[in-house]
Amino acid sequence: MQKHAVIVAGGSGTRLGGGLPKQFQPLCGRPMLWWALNAFADEDNETVIHLVLPEAYIPLWKELESSLPESDRIPLMVHSGGATRTESVVSALSSIASDENILIAVHDAARPVVDKSMIERGWETAGMYGAAVPVVPVTDSLRCLQENGGSVVADRSRYVAVQTPQVFRANLLKDAYKKIDEGNFTDDASVVEFSGTVPYLYEGRHDNIKVTNPGDMEIAAILLQRLKSSQKR
DSSP: OEEEEEEEOOOOOGGGOSSSOGGGSEETTEEHHHHHHHHHHHHOTTSEEEEEEOGGGHHHHHHHHHTSOGGGOOOOEEEEOOSSHHHHHHHHHTTSOOOTTEEEEEEETTOTTOOHHHHHHHHHHHHHHSEEEEEEEOOSOEEEEOTTSOEEEEOGGGOEEEOSOEEEEHHHHHHHHHTOOSOOOSSHHHHHHHTTOOOEEEEOOTTOOOOOSTTHHHHHHHHHHHHHHHHHO
16 A cells, blocks of 8 residues: 655644744754654655645745755655644645555654554554554543533543544545534544544554653653664664
């Protein structure tokens, strides 16, 4: 099957601080978004990679990319993102054929510690079931907020935390996006499920963190160093 990876880096990243949107901030010597691109290229260099960016920041990415060593410049297609995540994903999907023999992985650039084994599981699971979503068990205790301002204990064994990459057959994902008129869905699995297909869950990784708040960048750097060390063994 032909594989396409859509790396969504369209957000402003204001919660992280530091001036620049988080996807462009340095992480272990590279712009943060580079690590997700590299993970997919490293897993299979024939995967077609699509990078979705805010239009105003495309020149910045070009500048950052040109400053990378030649060996670290990853072939890819750049797309202008929209006002919402949904619009950003659709922007990239427009250049991919609607074919059941094409797989599309959608991954958040804010998850730079994704590894090859997890990417492989995503491709394999979507190839078998059509729609694949990585999840990890919830380890914190949970409470459900009530309308009266109170809260009640929730059974955490019934919940999982959702990650990316989420992987789909191209025809299924593109058809799902055509069926929604509006709305800002938080992930692609929600769009696919809204259209009538329940995604199959596959094993994610607890260290596949989403860089969101101050301090997350330092944690991601430690995890990346650990991942790189394990891959050299």
